[in-house]
Structures are given as structure tokens and as C-alpha cells.
Amino acid sequence: MTQARSLQRQLIKSSMLSSMLAGVLALLIFLGLSLYHTMHIHDExxxxxxxxxxxxxxxxQSxxxxxxxxxEFxxxxxxxxxxxxxxxxxxFEFADVVPVNDYAVFWHQGQLWRSYVLEENxxxxxxxxxxxxRLQDLGSSAAVxxxxxxLLxxxxxxxxxxxxxxxxKSLSLLSQNIQQKSAQDLTPIVSLQPEFLELQPITKQLNQLLARLDQSLHAEQRFTADASHELRSPLSAIQMRLQVLKRKYQDQVQWVQDLQPIQNDVARSTQILENLLLLARLDPSQADALAKTECDxxxxxxxxxxxxxxxxxDKKIVLDVALDAYIVQGNRELLFTCIRNLVDNAVRYSPHASTLNININASTNRLCISNQGEPITDEVLARLGERFYRALGTKSSGSGLGISICQKIIALHHAQLNFSANPRGGLTAQIQFK
Structure with a gap:
């Protein structure tokens, strides 16, 4: 992952580097002009x-x-x-030096010299x-x-x-305004005064995005309300017919006993529907808004x-169950839905007459569900939880939404849901509560 860089530091760095480059260039020009001036004065x-x-x-004595x-010089x-x-x-140590007319520079006895020869009469x-x-004078000027x-x-x-x-500070205020936005506050971002020309397109696009998001959320809420009404109505009708049948056949104990589980399933389905609709509206960052009680x-x-x-x-699956009593603060129906989805998946993908292990360890705050089956590849593990994803070659029916729903339920309970490959084949699902 590329490390984020500070734009503020980059601007200061770029400004200082450009200034230092200009300063070095000015120093070189100054050294050139000073050298020319020093040479001219000493030559005179x-x-x-x-x-x-x-x-x-x-x-x-002249x-x-x-x-x-x-x-002096x-x-x-x-x-x-x-x-x-x-x-x-x-x-004077230049008796053996052949003089050169006018000005010249030469090397003599380990030192660089400047010579001048003038002939007249x-x-x-x-x-x-x-x-x-000369270089000493130049060095003093350069040091200053x-x-x-x-200092500059x-x-x-x-x-x-x-x-x-x-x-x-304007960017920081804009960042704070954006950070404060939530699903309950999608109002347009107020432009800061004075407004920077470069920030106008960003603010405009963000406001357009917020407007589209607000429209999408309202559309989703309308859909959720309509779906809730349409799905609740047939369940209520089934519940009423079951009550009528129970009253009609109340003298037949076996009939009443057979109808009671169906009525319980309908009641549970109604409650699950309400929770799933609530789940669709909730954000994991708003988990505190979820109604919770003590759940075993x-x-x-x-x-x-x-x-x-x-x-x-029906699949002749052998259950290996070790369940400690373990109380958590949570929504009972959502937790039931989550565990049901995980166990249902384990049953669906288990071979005939295999073993299904379910373990609750109160000391480690952990619930594990492990089945036997085909070996799980890393690619399948990486994609578990994607909505509508089902591994190729899967013969069991399903929508591919179960694990995605489980992950959201677990996130709302501030827990973690992890998957790993079972060494004996199959999948292990582990819920880690805090």
C-alpha cells in the first residue's frame, strides 16, 4: 500500500527547493561576477x-x-x-620563468600565479x-x-x-464538514469564504454526489417500506388462517400440535422480516441504535x-455439539438468523452421513461451526461474503446472500466473523465476541 503524503509538506518542500535552486543559481552568478570584478581590480x-x-x-626613494x-597585494x-x-x-623567484606578454596564468612551485608583462622603450x-x-577575497565575499x-x-x-x-485552514474546515456528513445529514456542503477557485469543482461534485446519495437513500427507504408491507401482509394472512384452523380443530389435539410449529415458524418469519428490514436500514457505525437484550x-x-x-x-448428518452457556448483549432474532444461516450453509455443503461440529466456548468468547466436505481453496475463502457469490460446481441451492447477511449482523454486534479451511475438508466459521 502506498503511503499517504502530506500536501502541506509537499508544498512547503517544493517552495523551499525552488527557492534554494534559485539561491544556488544566484550564488553561482554572484561568484562569477565577483571573480570577474576581483580579477579586474587586481589586474589594474x-x-x-x-x-x-x-x-x-x-x-x-620613489x-x-x-x-x-x-x-599589501x-x-x-x-x-x-x-x-x-x-x-x-x-x-623574486621567477628568474627561470619565460615571461609572456600581457596577462597570463601559470603554475609555479605548487601554486597558481597571475603574471603581467609590460614592455616600453x-x-x-x-x-x-x-x-x-584573489580567491581568498572571493571566498570571503562568497561566505558573506x-x-x-x-538567513533568507x-x-x-x-x-x-x-x-x-x-x-x-480552509481545507481543514472543508474536510471537517465532509467528515461530519452521515446518512442522516446529506445537506450540501456550504462553500467557505473566501472560496478558492481550485476547490469550487470539488465542492460542486461533492454536493452533486450527496444529492444523488440522498435520493438513493430515500428510494431505498421507500422500497423497504413497500417491501415490508407486501411481505408482511401474506404472513399476517397465514397467521390468521392458522389461528382459524386451530380454533376449528381445537378438539383434535394432534392437529393443534401439528399446526403449532407452523404458527411458530410464521411468527418467527415475521419477526425475522422486521429485523432484516431494520438491518437494511442500519449502518454498522450505528450499531448502538439496534435493540439489544441478554441472549444465551x-x-x-x-x-x-x-x-x-x-x-x-434427511442427510444423516452426525452432530458433534459442545455448547457452554454463554450470555451476550445482542438482538436475539438477528443472532438466530446469523447462526441459522451458518448452520444451514454447513448442512447444505456437507456430504451425506458426515459430521457437523458446533462448539461454544465461554472462556474464549467463541462460537465455531465446522463441517466436512470438499477442500476449500484460497480463492473461495477470499470471496466468501460477496453478495450473490457461490463457488463454481456447487450443487446446493442458495442465493449467495446468507454469509453477507451474517457479516453485517456480526458487525452490528461488534464481533468478528472469520472463515478458515477445515484440515479434514470443508469450512470452519468462527464468531469471536468481545
Missing amino acids: IMDEVADMLLISDITM GNQIDELSE LIEYSLNNADFNLLTSDQ NMQAQIYQPMSL FVAILG WLLQWGLVRFAIQRQF LHVITLEVLQALFPFIE
């Missing part, structure tokens, strides 16, 4: 020293000014007339200066520039972070087995 000093050598009277400049010089040396600086002035002096640039970056980071956080799973499971006993007996 070298040219001035050369001019002073050519016009100076070496027998006078050379003092040249010495001051050479000491680390300049070495030499004045020659043809092959005869007239004047040199105190530490058979007089030649040679000026030498180490490049390290970098320090100022760092720090200031910009604070301002950008403050500005983006302030602007993101031991008793409910025995009632399920009694209701399904004809099918169990």
Missing part, C-alpha cells in the same frame, strides 16, 4: 605597479610606494633592460601575484553571501510555512438445530 593594480616601475627613478603595494616584480636586470622585489616590467589572494542566503532561506521557510498553514447463545443454537433438524436428519 598589477598594471599600475608595472607603469610605476617603468617611469620610476630607481636611484630615488620605489617605496611600489614596495608598499607589493607587500603580495606582488613580486622585476624590471629589466634587455638582458640586464635593473630591479627586483625582495623575494626597451624596458620590461614583470609582475607576479598568487591567485590564492551564503550566510545572508541561509530560514526566514522564507517560516513565512511559507505560516502562509500555507493559514491557507490550509446456547439456547439460540439449540433452537436453530431444532428448526433445521429435518434437513440434518
Whole structure:
């Protein structure tokens, strides 16, 4: 799963990276201009020293000014007339260097030097200066520039972070408005003021989605109400006919006894219908709205087995039952429906004369239903619970809705429903209560 990234951090990061890139580019331009300016100034000093050598009277004290400049700017010089040396600086070490007219850069004794040669009236002035002096001046300027640039970056980071956080308050408010929406509140999202142009399409689409969802929920509620009425009516009619038959044949005890289970099944079907219709309207996040009482799973499971006993007996299935008394807070009819669906599935997919294990362990808060049958593949396990899904090759009839209904019932009871393959073949369904 791809890790979510913070848009706010990305904006701050992008802003700072672009600023730093611009700052580095400005630093390079500054270094280039500073290098050019430094070279130009020092070259002019070298040219001035050369001019002073050519016009100076070496027998006078006018050379003092040249010495001051050479000491200040680390300049070495030499004045020659043809092959005869007239004047040199105190530490002149370039006697073996072949002079090059005008300005040049060369390597001498492990150091980079700048040279300048000026000839006039058979007089030649040679000026030498180490490049390290110029680079030192350039480095000092660059250090000051970098320090100022760092302070500006720090200031910009604070301002950008403050500005983006302030602007993101609108997004946070919009997110809160969306998060507060529920099935009971699908009113349009109110646009924030001032409204950002980029958020207008998002808000518009969300409001259209909420409107369509509201229409769908109202349509579902109407359908649920109509279905409830249409299904309740025939069940009520059957219940009334059963009561009439019981009164008519009240003297025949065997008839009354035979009609009583049918009447119980109709009453239970009516109650199940009411709960299933309620289930269709409930969201698992609203489980607290479900009516709950203390329910004994031991008793409910025995009632399920009694209701399904004809099918169990018909397939000659052997029951291996170990039921602890276990009380849970829940909706009795929905829990009956859930356990009935799970046991019914286990019976349907069990071979003839196989064993069906049902276990309630109060110490582990767990109910397990395990049957025998064909080995379950990982693909089938992964798709269990999908509505209308039935494994290929299944001969038993069914709608493919039973497990989906069970999962929703268990979610409403804050429990967990897990499925695993039985090592002996078949499926194990496990309900884990908290």
C-alpha cells in the first residue's frame, strides 16, 4: 500500500527547493561576477605597479610606494633592460620563468600565479601575484553571501510555512464538514469564504454526489417500506388462517400440535422480516441504535438445530455439539438468523452421513461451526461474503446472500466473523465476541 503524503509538506518542500535552486543559481552568478570584478581590480593594480616601475627613478626613494603595494597585494616584480636586470622585489623567484606578454596564468612551485608583462622603450616590467589572494577575497565575499542566503532561506521557510498553514485552514474546515456528513445529514456542503477557485469543482461534485446519495437513500427507504408491507401482509394472512384452523380443530389435539410449529415458524418469519428490514436500514457505525437484550447463545443454537433438524436428519448428518452457556448483549432474532444461516450453509455443503461440529466456548468468547466436505481453496475463502457469490460446481441451492447477511449482523454486534479451511475438508466459521 502506498503511503499517504502530506500536501502541506509537499508544498512547503517544493517552495523551499525552488527557492534554494534559485539561491544556488544566484550564488553561482554572484561568484562569477565577483571573480570577474576581483580579477579586474587586481589586474589594474598589477598594471599600475608595472607603469610605476617603468617611469620610476630607481636611484630615488620613489620605489617605496611600489614596495608598499607589493607587500599589501603580495606582488613580486622585476624590471629589466634587455638582458640586464635593473630591479627586483625582495623575494623574486621567477628568474627561470619565460615571461609572456600581457596577462597570463601559470603554475609555479605548487601554486597558481597571475603574471603581467609590460614592455616600453626597451624596458620590461614583470609582475607576479598568487591567485590564492584573489580567491581568498572571493571566498570571503562568497561566505558573506551564503550566510545572508541561509538567513533568507530560514526566514522564507517560516513565512511559507505560516502562509500555507493559514491557507490550509480552509481545507481543514472543508474536510471537517465532509467528515461530519452521515446518512442522516446529506445537506450540501456550504462553500467557505473566501472560496478558492481550485476547490469550487470539488465542492460542486461533492454536493452533486450527496444529492444523488440522498435520493438513493430515500428510494431505498421507500422500497423497504413497500417491501415490508407486501411481505408482511401474506404472513399476517397465514397467521390468521392458522389461528382459524386451530380454533376449528381445537378438539383434535394432534392437529393443534401439528399446526403449532407452523404458527411458530410464521411468527418467527415475521419477526425475522422486521429485523432484516431494520438491518437494511442500519449502518454498522450505528450499531448502538439496534435493540439489544441478554441472549444465551446456547439456547439460540439449540433452537436453530431444532428448526433445521429435518434437513440434518434427511442427510444423516452426525452432530458433534459442545455448547457452554454463554450470555451476550445482542438482538436475539438477528443472532438466530446469523447462526441459522451458518448452520444451514454447513448442512447444505456437507456430504451425506458426515459430521457437523458446533462448539461454544465461554472462556474464549467463541462460537465455531465446522463441517466436512470438499477442500476449500484460497480463492473461495477470499470471496466468501460477496453478495450473490457461490463457488463454481456447487450443487446446493442458495442465493449467495446468507454469509453477507451474517457479516453485517456480526458487525452490528461488534464481533468478528472469520472463515478458515477445515484440515479434514470443508469450512470452519468462527464468531469471536468481545
